[in-house]
Amino acid sequence: MSYMDLNxxxxxxxxxxxxxxxxxxxxxxxxxxxxxxxxxxxxxxxRESLFWDVFRKGYKIGMHKILLPEIYGGGGFSxxxxxxxxxxxxxxxxxxxxxxxxxCFPAFIASMVPTDFLIDNIIVPFCEDEEGKIIGCxxxxxxxxGSDTLGPFTEQFSDPEIARTACRATLDGDDYVxxxxxxxxxxxxxxxxxxxxxxxxxxxxxxxxxxxxxIPLDLAGVSRGKPWNKLGQRALNQGEIYFDNVRVPRxxxxxxxxxxxxxxxxxxxxxxxxxxxxxxxVARASYEEALAYCKERVQGGKKLxxxxxxxxxxxxxxxxxxACRAFSRAVVEFNFNTNPPFTHYSIASKVFCxxxxxxxxxxxxxxxxxxxxxKESTIEKLFRDARAGLIEDGSxxxxxxxxxxxxxNE
Amino acid sequence: MPVFKDTDxxxxxxxxxxxxxLENETVAQKFYNENINVQFVINDPDGEIWLLHGTDKPxxxxxxxxxxxxxxxxxxxxxxxxxxxxxxxxxxxxxxRKVKAKGPMAKxxxxxxxxxxxxxxxxxxxxxxxxxx
Numbered sequence: 223m224s225y226m227d228l229n230x231x232x233x234x235x236x237x238x239x240x241x242x243x244x245x246x247x248x249x250x251x252x253x254x255x256x257x258x259x260x261x262x263x264x265x266x267x268x269r270e271s272l273f274w275d276v277f278r279k280g281y282k283i284g285m286h287k288i289l290l291p292e293i294y295g296g297g298g299f300s301x302x303x304x305x306x307x308x309x310x311x312x313x314x315x316x317x318x319x320x321x322x323x324x325x326c327f328p329a330f331i332a333s334m335v336p337t338d339f340l341i342d343n344i345i346v347p348f349c350e351d352e353e354g355k356i357i358g359c360x361x362x363x364x365x366x367x368g369s370d371t372l373g374p375f376t377e378q379f380s381d382p383e384i385a386r387t388a389c390r391a392t393l394d395g396d397d398y399v400x401x402x403x404x405x406x407x408x409x410x411x412x413x414x415x416x417x418x419x420x421x422x423x424x425x426x427x428x429x430x431x432x433x434x435x436x437i438p439l440d441l442a443g444v445s446r447g448k449p450w451n452k453l454g455q456r457a458l459n460q461g462e463i464y465f466d467n468v469r470v471p472r473x474x475x476x477x478x479x480x481x482x483x484x485x486x487x488x489x490x491x492x493x494x495x496x497x498x499x500x501x502x503x504v505a506r507a508s509y510e511e512a513l514a515y516c517k518e519r520v521q522g523g524k525k526l527x528x529x530x531x532x533x534x535x536x537x538x539x540x541x542x543x544x545a546c547r548a549f550s551r552a553v554v555e556f557n558f559n560t561n562p563p564f565t566h567y568s569i570a571s572k573v574f575c576x577x578x579x580x581x582x583x584x585x586x587x588x589x590x591x592x593x594x595x596x597k598e599s600t601i602e603k604l605f606r607d608a609r610a611g612l613i614e615d616g617s618x619x620x621x622x623x624x625x626x627x628x629x630x631n632e
Numbered sequence: 633m634p635v636f637k638d639t640d641x642x643x644x645x646x647x648x649x650x651x652x653x654l655e656n657e658t659v660a661q662k663f664y665n666e667n668i669n670v671q672f673v674i675n676d677p678d679g680e681i682w683l684l685h686g687t688d689k690p691x692x693x694x695x696x697x698x699x700x701x702x703x704x705x706x707x708x709x710x711x712x713x714x715x716x717x718x719x720x721x722x723x724x725x726x727x728x729r730k731v732k733a734k735g736p737m738a739k740x741x742x743x744x745x746x747x748x749x750x751x752x753x754x755x756x757x758x759x760x761x762x763x764x765x
Contacts, residue, residue, distance in 0.1 A: 294742070336745055485723070488723075561731075562728075
């Protein structure tokens with residue numbers, strides 16, 4: 223189902239691209255993610271799994287490079303177009319959306335600091351990949367560090383006591399030597415070929431003393447954990463990455479401790495703004511499931527939509543979806559066009575849209591009754607997927623504190 | 633003491649640099665294809681430098697114009713000098729608030745690889761004008 227766009231300036235080409243991605247989301251991503259949801263995490267990524275077929279199809283049509291500049295062969299989309307496409311992909315499958323999103327992380331961050339080395343070795347090969355051979359991940363969280371890795375410009379971020387156990391990068395000659403563990407909730411962690419790793423270089427600066435390093439994961443000393451078994455987004459691979467004296471040429475350290483905190487802020491702003499777009503898609507998918515069901519299901523001698531309370535509830539869900547789109551689009555358009563970004567707006571979008579998506583999915587389950595609880599229904603998966611959104615990319619509670627600090631210091 | 637002693641001197645040095653950059657046909661064509669006007673608003677010394685889309689090829693303008701900037705960058709003259717010497721990375725400068733920008737960031741960052749001829753030319757221009765490198 224499509225939606226009425228309140229933006230009167232949307233062009234025919236933009237609508238066409240949106241509709242093309244919607245068709246792919248409806249015919250490929252949604253059915254695949256429902257199938258993969260039933261599997262054990264190790265089976266999701268097994269060689270013969272449907273996951274790989276879908277992943278390759280996504281790469282073939284460029285879903286992995288939507289955020290990348292055209293000059294390298296990337297999508298070259300405007301912020302508005304990025305939002306429109308992300309909403310559609312997420313409508314079909316938040317699992318695959320996040321997988322495609324993190325897959326581009328090494329190339330995307332490298333494109334901010336495009337040295338010849340990074341262009342030739344990371345960015346262009348990724349943009350040229352049509353088979354899903356180059357897969358990135360955002361390796362930031364650690365067993366002892368989750369949301370607290372996402373608090374740039376807060377007091378605790380510069381506290382050396384907090385960074386003491388962090389995954390370390392130490393300069394040794396022309397190489398950085400990496401030691402430590404990245405957490406089980408690193409998306410694409412066990413299937414990635416490259417990590418965009420956020421590491422500690424100077425522990426005396428606390429978490430602010432970090433660096434961002436693209437690490438080819440076929441280097442000696444890299445090993446992986448088992449795919450993580452979780453409540454929602456089960457088609458999204460997540461798992462630990464271990465670094466044991468991994469030597470990485472210093473050209474791969476694209477950001478050092480001098481500018482880590484500032485670039486992390488840009489990363490957080492971009493990621494959270496995208497999450498707003500993603501969960502607009504999840505909210506809309508949930509609303510549409512409920513609406514379609516209520517049009518068919520008869521209770522008390524009439525269709526559910528003929529009951530006044532059901533109409534009231536559907537309106538509330540519709541209102542939230544529209545608010546998600548309006549707010550998250552505005553934030554994407556503003557912060558993708560503003561540097562330095564106003565990160566607290568990105569956080570507000572992420573927190574609002576994930577909460578709204580969970581509320582809409584929860585209400586949809588309620589409207590759909592016993593069927594909504596059944597594994598036969600799509601909403602049962604959407605509900606679990608939406609729940610994960612309240613925690614991933616920074617728990618909403620923590621993010622609210624970070625944004626709150628930014629507001630009072632403004 | 634700023635690197636550029638006054639606005640006219642800054643226009644002369646950076647004007648020469650941008651002219652050289654736009655003489656590169658590949659750069660000029662790619663910039664033209666972007667269909668945007670880039671406005672640098674510089675302080676210390678105060679001035680404006682424009683890279684305009686132009687009618688059939690990109691044009692350079694120094695000082696006020698009637699154009700509208702699709703991309704606007706605010707920065708100090710010294711930071712401008714350090715950027716062309718590659719002592720200041722634009723994304724880092726943006727993140728650290730040394731440079732502020734409005735406009736499509738993907739386009740701005742996408743243009744960075746096109747600036748190579750200017751990076752190569754700037755040390756010689758500095759030498760010509762007795763500026764520190």
